[in-house]
Amino acid sequence: MSAHPANALPLLERLPVALRDACTSWLPESWRWLANSLLSIVAIFVVFATLFALLTLAERKILGRVQNRPGPNRAPLPFLGIRTYGLAQPLADGIKMLTKEDIVPRGADRVLHFLAPVALLAFSILTFAVIPYGRALLPVELDAAVLYFFAAGAATELAIFMAGWASRNKYSLLAAMRALAQLISYELPLLLSIVPVVLVAGSLSTSEIVEQQGTWLFGVFPQWHVFTPWGFAGFLIFFVAALAESNRSPFDLPEAESELIAGHLTEYSGFKYALFFMAEYFGMCALSGMGVTLFLGGWQAPIPALAFIPSYGWFAAKLLALLFVFMWIRATFPRLRIDQLTRLAWKFLVPLALVNLFTAAFWVLSSGWAGPLAFARWLVAGTLVLGPFLVLGRRLSAGLGPRTYRYA
Amino acid sequence: MNLSPLHLCLLFSSALFCVGLIGALSRGNSILVLLGVELMLNAGNINLIAFWRFGPAPAEGTGVLFVLFAIAIAAAEAAVGLALVIAVHRHQRNIRLQEANHLRG
Amino acid sequence: MSLAFLLIAFLTVATAAVAMALRNLVRSALLLGASWAGVAAFYLWAGAEFLAFAQVLVYVGAISMVVLFAVLLTRPSRDEGAVSPASAGRLLPALIAGGSVLGVLVGAIVGSPLRTAAKPPLAFTVRELGLQLMGPHAASLVVVGALLTVALLGAVVIAAPGRPGDREDPR
Numbered sequence: 001m002s003a004h005p006a007n008a009l010p011l012l013e014r015l016p017v018a019l020r021d022a023c024t025s026w027l028p029e030s031w032r033w034l035a036n037s038l039l040s041i042v043a044i045f046v047v048f049a050t051l052f053a054l055l056t057l058a059e060r061k062i063l064g065r066v067q068n069r070p071g072p073n074r075a076p077l078p079f080l081g082i083r084t085y086g087l088a089q090p091l092a093d094g095i096k097m098l099t100k101e102d103i104v105p106r107g108a109d110r111v112l113h114f115l116a117p118v119a120l121l122a123f124s125i126l127t128f129a130v131i132p133y134g135r136a137l138l139p140v141e142l143d144a145a146v147l148y149f150f151a152a153g154a155a156t157e158l159a160i161f162m163a164g165w166a167s168r169n170k171y172s173l174l175a176a177m178r179a180l181a182q183l184i185s186y187e188l189p190l191l192l193s194i195v196p197v198v199l200v201a202g203s204l205s206t207s208e209i210v211e212q213q214g215t216w217l218f219g220v221f222p223q224w225h226v227f228t229p230w231g232f233a234g235f236l237i238f239f240v241a242a243l244a245e246s247n248r249s250p251f252d253l254p255e256a257e258s259e260l261i262a263g264h265l266t267e268y269s270g271f272k273y274a275l276f277f278m279a280e281y282f283g284m285c286a287l288s289g290m291g292v293t294l295f296l297g298g299w300q301a302p303i304p305a306l307a308f309i310p311s312y313g314w315f316a317a318k319l320l321a322l323l324f325v326f327m328w329i330r331a332t333f334p335r336l337r338i339d340q341l342t343r344l345a346w347k348f349l350v351p352l353a354l355v356n357l358f359t360a361a362f363w364v365l366s367s368g369w370a371g372p373l374a375f376a377r378w379l380v381a382g383t384l385v386l387g388p389f390l391v392l393g394r395r396l397s398a399g400l401g402p403r404t405y406r407y408a
Numbered sequence: 409m410n411l412s413p414l415h416l417c418l419l420f421s422s423a424l425f426c427v428g429l430i431g432a433l434s435r436g437n438s439i440l441v442l443l444g445v446e447l448m449l450n451a452g453n454i455n456l457i458a459f460w461r462f463g464p465a466p467a468e469g470t471g472v473l474f475v476l477f478a479i480a481i482a483a484a485e486a487a488v489g490l491a492l493v494i495a496v497h498r499h500q501r502n503i504r505l506q507e508a509n510h511l512r513g
Numbered sequence: 514m515s516l517a518f519l520l521i522a523f524l525t526v527a528t529a530a531v532a533m534a535l536r537n538l539v540r541s542a543l544l545l546g547a548s549w550a551g552v553a554a555f556y557l558w559a560g561a562e563f564l565a566f567a568q569v570l571v572y573v574g575a576i577s578m579v580v581l582f583a584v585l586l587t588r589p590s591r592d593e594g595a596v597s598p599a600s601a602g603r604l605l606p607a608l609i610a611g612g613s614v615l616g617v618l619v620g621a622i623v624g625s626p627l628r629t630a631a632k633p634p635l636a637f638t639v640r641e642l643g644l645q646l647m648g649p650h651a652a653s654l655v656v657v658g659a660l661l662t663v664a665l666l667g668a669v670v671i672a673a674p675g676r677p678g679d680r681e682d683p684r
Binding site: 418461468475482485 | 518519526529532545548555579582583587618628637642667672
Binding site: 109147204 | 540573585638
């Protein structure tokens with residue numbers, strides 16, 4: 001990961017970079033950058049693959065807890081026979097996936113059938129490159145990092161189409177088209193919700209956006225973007241759109257297990273199926289990481305007194321909290337219908353995101369207001385956020401008023 | 409023969425242009441013709457970037473701005489073109505260019 | 514000249530040529546996506562970072578999707594998007610025309626002494642690009658926005674099926 005010139009950072013803060021430098025210091029100068037980049041890639045892959053394994057377990061445990069059942073608790077540790085809260089479950093799952101038969105339908109386009117999961121995983125890993133994991137931990141420093149993130153994310157749609165088409169199964173193809181319709185619809189609010197951040201920060205570089213959220217009001221309140229009216233609205237829009245982009249419940253229509261068979265994954269089995277799942281979790285992690293970076297202050301500590309904890313620790317804590325919310329929502333909300341899904345995107349989220357752009361512009365223009373005017377600033381911005389929300393929300397749920405249960 | 413980077417970029421773009429041209433002229437399917445035109449547009453964009461990067465007077469970003477506008481217009485062109493293809497398909501039940509020779513549907 | 518450039522150029526032209534020759538429309542569209550990504554790689558190599566990502570977002574993310582949707586909506590019922598290859602009567606004139614254009618272009622490029630800058634231009638940051646777009650080029654930006662809106666509306670009007678009373682199929 002690209003080392004900042006700041007050698008003045010405390011040891012704990014630059015520990016990962018120091019470790020990497022220790023590993024590559026014996027190489028000649030001209031080869032070191034290559035080894036450094038490779039090490040960064042390996043580190044990202046190992047960390048997020050481990051996180052993926054643990055997340056599958058955590059998800060099942062949390063769902064179990066919410067539904068008042070134990071969840072997986074049987075898988076013993078290999079050779080020891082100790083059952084530790086199902087901790088070995090990911091291992092068992094992995095072995096199961098690896099040893100399953102890999103079936104390719106007879107009429108399938110074999111090349112594309114193989115390429116689809118690989119491309120999907122590759123594109124989702126690419127998005128990890130521009131997320132600042134810590135003060136000194138940014139794999140690639142790019143001037144247009146936010147644009148890069150969403151360009152790599154947009155390319156995953158092509159892989160989903162490939163999966164649906166190559167299976168040569170009409171249900172796969174139809175489900176892939178449905179998935180694409182959903183992804184394209186929700187890409188709009190996703191992109192529109194981050195434009196205000198770019199507008200206020202005046203930069204597309206993720207490191208700069210995080211740096212700008214690093215001040216404290218009165219020395220206590222962190223000035224993260226989520227603590228402003230436009231930032232709060234933007235974060236909520238971003239989060240809903242991210243749920244839909246990563247195929248998570250309540251927007252998991254592309255592979256609704258109980259309604260469609262498995263959508264575009266119908267003809268996939270064994271390790272390829274596991275790759276699709278890995279890509280889904282990677283996408284979820286990447287979008288959460290981007291949400292943390294853009295709205296929740298990235299690796300900044302919430303109060304100055306806690307800044308002694310290394311920055312990557314804070315990033316990890318925020319990321320895990322956001323991932324927990326993803327799972328909590330999955331356990332709580334029922335799935336949407338496809339018409340409700342598209343209506344929510346086009347009639348609710350997109351107009352709100354556009355209005356939010358005006359709110360952010362007002363916030364930037366009124367940045368000099370002080371004293372009682374600061375109060376007015378919050379009032380106006382709050383009205384700009386809440387008013388459209390109430391109006392549009394009322395129209396969205398018109399005719400769906402409170403239900404009366406006659407026989408209850 | 410000593411070729412500068414600018415020469416090589418221009419050769420690259422003319423090769424891409426001719427691939428698009430041959431595709432657009434030889435294929436009968438209107439989607440492929442449209443894709444050939446898109447390729448030619450891309451070749452033009454490569455030229456603009458090559459002159460911006462290696463040209464004698466790299467003025468402040470004119471090439472980049474030009475290509476940005478060209479990409480936006482290409483997106484509009486693709487959307488309208490494919491809408492036309494779908495409309496033709498609705499009338500004719502196929503999208504071969506040779507058979508799309510009526511003004512009335 | 515760096516090896517990276519030659520690799521990018523070769524892959525871009527090769528994928529484009531194969532895509533234009535394939536029988537299978539879906540495969541052609543996907544391969545053209547790869548070719549457009551190659552052009553984005555060229556932009557990245559030339560130092561136009563913003564353009565490269567915009568190219569991927571617009572071409573690979575949006576235009577290939579529209580093309581694939583159009584292929585699926587217009588394909589003849591059964592045969593998985595295969596189309597007849599170019600007939601000899603069309604291929605030969607096309608090859609002659611394209612080859613002669615290529616010959617003229619290559620001759621002109623190789624024969625002309627192009628002046629190049631002694632030193633590479635300064636890095637053109639995204640910030641400068643934004644200032645240019647919003648300053649001297651604001652009018653063209655608005656025009657492009659209007660054009661995109663009009664094109665979108667036009668595409669919807671053209672592609673949407675007519676009123677229920679209209680004849681759907683002339684035959």
